[in-house]
Amino acid sequence: xxxxxxxxxxxxxxxxxxxxxxxxxxxxxxxxxxxxxxxxxxxxxxxxxxxxxxxxxxxxxxxxxxxxxxxxxxxxxxxxxxxxxxxxxxxxxxxxxxxxxxxxxxxxxxxxxxxxxxxxxxxxxxxxxxxxxxxxxxxxxxxxxxxxxxxxxxxxxxxxxxxxxxxxxxxxxxxxxxxxxxxxxxxxxxxxxxxxxxxxxxxxxxxxxxxxxxxxxxxxxxxxxxxxxxxxxxxxxxxxxxxxxxxxxxxxxxxxxxxxxxxxxxxxxxxxxxxxxxxxxxxxxxxxxxxxxxxxxxxxxxxxxxxxxxxxxxxxxxxxxxxxxxxxxxxxxxxxxxxxxxxxxx
Ligand SMILES: *Cc1c(COP(=O)(O)O)cnc(C)c1O
Numbered sequence: 108x109x110x111x112x113x114x115x116x117x118x119x120x121x122x123x124x125x126x127x128x129x130x131x132x133x134x135x136x137x138x139x140x141x142x143x144x145x146x147x148x149x150x151x152x153x154x155x156x157x158x159x160x161x162x163x164x165x166x167x168x169x170x171x172x173x174x175x176x177x178x179x180x181x182x183x184x185x186x187x188x189x190x191x192x193x194x195x196x197x198x199x200x201x202x203x204x205x206x207x208x209x210x211x212x213x214x215x216x217x218x219x220x221x222x223x224x225x226x227x228x229x230x231x232x233x234x235x236x237x238x239x240x241x242x243x244x245x246x247x248x249x250x251x252x253x254x255x256x257x258x259x260x261x262x263x264x265x266x267x268x269x270x271x272x273x274x275x276x277x278x279x280x281x282x283x284x285x286x287x288x289x290x291x292x293x294x295x296x297x298x299x300x301x302x303x304x305x306x307x308x309x310x311x312x313x314x315x316x317x318x319x320x321x322x323x324x325x326x327x328x329x330x331x332x333x334x335x336x337x338x339x340x341x342x343x344x345x346x347x348x349x350x351x352x353x354x355x356x357x358x359x360x361x362x363x364x365x366x367x368x369x370x371x372x373x374x375x376x377x378x379x380x381x382x383x384x385x386x387x388x389x390x391x392x393x394x395x396x397x398x399x400x401x402x403x404x405x406x407x408x409x410x411x412x413x414x415x416x417x418x419x420x421x422x423x424x425x426x427x428x429x430x431x432x433x434x435x436x437x438x439x440x441x442x443x444x445x446x447x448x449x450x451x452x453x
Contacts, residue, residue: 126205294399
């Protein structure tokens with residue numbers, strides 16, 4: 108049987124399903140609510156028209172990395188581009204994990220850390236967040252060291268809780284955990300604080316960034332930023348030509364005009380303030396800290412609300428078990444989308 112060749116440890120895996128994407132109001136995937144403006148899209152059209160299709164892309168995406176380095180205020184050589192930061196997570200797992208190696212993460216956090224750990228043959232060790240969805244930093248460090256984990260993954264702000272780990276705590280984790288520490292700053296733009304200034308200071312720090320939340324989810328582009336020593340090791344595992352030519356061209360256009368990103372982020376934050384204010388005036392909804400492009404809320408009947416919203420073609424993320432039972436994660440939408448949500452959530 109062909110099944111004899113399958114990996115036993117993958118037998119209970121399920122393929123990732125993002126569900127239907129044809130809802131009118133899509134507040135479930137933490138995307139940006141506005142598309143690029145027409146002029147920029149026209150400019151992209153010209154570049155696509157004149158692209159070279161018979162040749163492989165630049166394997167190291169050098170121009171994109173240089174422009175991102177400028178955007179993030181780091182050195183070019185410290186930046187590697189990936190096919191989304193998902194691929195960066197996968198590259199990290201495959202670079203450092205042998206079968207049976209352990210990886211520490213908070214729970215709940217981004218599900219890809221656990222998935223790619225397991226695919227690489229590693230064992231995810233989950234550290235539950237506290238009652239207010241906060242991280243017990245000391246407990247986490249103790250756990251990581253006593254389990255002898257090889258990698259720590261932490262998103263900051265955390266998706267889906269929105270929880271923040273303070274800078275001094277991040278530094279404590281980097282200094283005291285005896286392993287590689289990956290800080291995933293997918294929501295950096297909406298929070299404003301970064302640990303990137305420390306990448307040359309610590310031998311064990313990797314920072315992840317992505318273009319997906321700031322208006323470019325379609326092009327699949329993420330970045331890994333780290334010191335030379337870790338970078339050389341990661342490069343051994345990076346698939347050649349992992350970022351395609353079209354993505355590279357589009358990213359160059361946008362990164363040459365970062366005001367496109369700044370404006371988009373400004374609009375999203377303004378809508379976050381609006382939605383937060385309106386939601387906080389509704390009885391029976393508890394809000395968690397919102398430092399990203401979504402708001403996590405707790406209600407008494409999340410599934411009921413989710414169904415009711417779906418009937419109006421509004422999609423949000425709903426949690427039905429574990430620590431986040433009865434929570435909804437609502438991505439910030441446009442004013443019109445937010446009003447539509449507000450009208451139907453009560
Ligand atoms: C959305 C998200 C990413 C981004 O993944 P991409 O592959 O770059 O789209 C990474 N980490 C976290 C925590 C996220 O929420």
